[in-house]
Amino acid sequence: MATGLDRQQGRFAGHVFRDPGLLQQALTHRSAGAPHNERLEFLGDAILGALIAEVLFTRWPAADEGTLTRARAELVRESSLAAVARELDLGARLVLGPGEMKSGGHRRDSILSDALEAVIAAVYLDSDLDTCRATVLPLFDRAIAALATGRIAKDAKTRLQEWLQARQRPLPVYELLSEGGEEHAKVFLVRCVLADVSIAAEGEGTSRRAAEQQAAEAVLGMLDASR
Template sequence: MNDRQAHSARLQRALGHSFSDPGLLDLALTHRSVGGRNYERLEFLGDSIVNHIIAEALYHQFPKAREGELSRIRASLVRGDTLAKVARELQLGEHLHLGPGERKSGGRRRSSILADALESVAGAILLDSDVETCRQCVLNWFAQRLEGLSLENADKDAKTRLQEYLQGRNCPLPEYELLGVQGEDHNQQFQVACRLVKPTLVVEGSGSSRRKAEQAAASSALEHLGVA
């Protein structure tokens, strides 16, 4: 087994699926900046199947929840920053095929690219196997997040939950600082730091707007505190 094959084998173990057609996985990891065939079509397919799998899981997990509650919880799980975090946990960025410009600008760490790639990989698994195999993979990726859900927090965003957590412990409220903005006007990425005095913690988040970046940073702080 050469280095490339070993690299791919490690990723497949992390994903929980061994591909019959390795070319599908390779395509799922190919960003549009490479040119030619890329993961966009697989991303379209993966977006649909991930939404379906998460919706079905929530339907069974919360039998008494109203439609609006289920929709809000699902939205929190399938939004871009959450998908990007799952992709980072799977170390997906290390395996992406990017054009020279994206590599130089930090594309392997960019949340939007990681989120798209995770969806494209889900689409590739679906095509390589079947719905049930894809379902098991996706549920494993989201297992910890699904287990930590409660209807009590369904209506609350990450910033609100972090503020309530700190207030309940008589701790100072978090401070958010804009660190920078990257990209063209039509495709900007905002980077924000979230600082806690007690307990001492500094985390960062990124998003397509300052508000989304602050929410991503707050969500990261909650994860570090063990209450995400």
């Protein structure tokens, strides 16, 4: 995928900004000071979710709600967005504070995915929804084509819950063990516990949900090994 991103010229994926300052702000992390991209990230998250939902609804007319929901979640999760951002070489164009630059923030999934969402919002604010759709969706064409309807894997927490319910066993308990790191780079440590069989596993992630998913995946692996 061609990068299609030029901060100096105010261009992103074929869209030339009327207000290049919007693109500059979208690429500025909070560690570099204001104006930064957090508010744009909030808007971009909502816009991208709607655009992905729309394209899946249109392209997959036979898919049920559950399949569509899981497909959307797969496409907009942090690691998926970070992969798109890397293809665009977004990291090299980020404006970071000294601490984030030193710690390699331009390579971090959370920062890359947030920046991509912020740029999407910037395109929308600089133009309109139709232009934003035409600019953004081609970036996800390959990922969408790689998903097959009916084969979208359920997330680990859902799979673990269904496995336990099918055997009429108690649901897992998720315990937050720790929450550390700076405000913009939190790290969560969570334990997933199956009390009836004394099985537990830990997971770590940049959000509590991500940590819970990792812990649930580990518990599923333990259950598989014990069979």
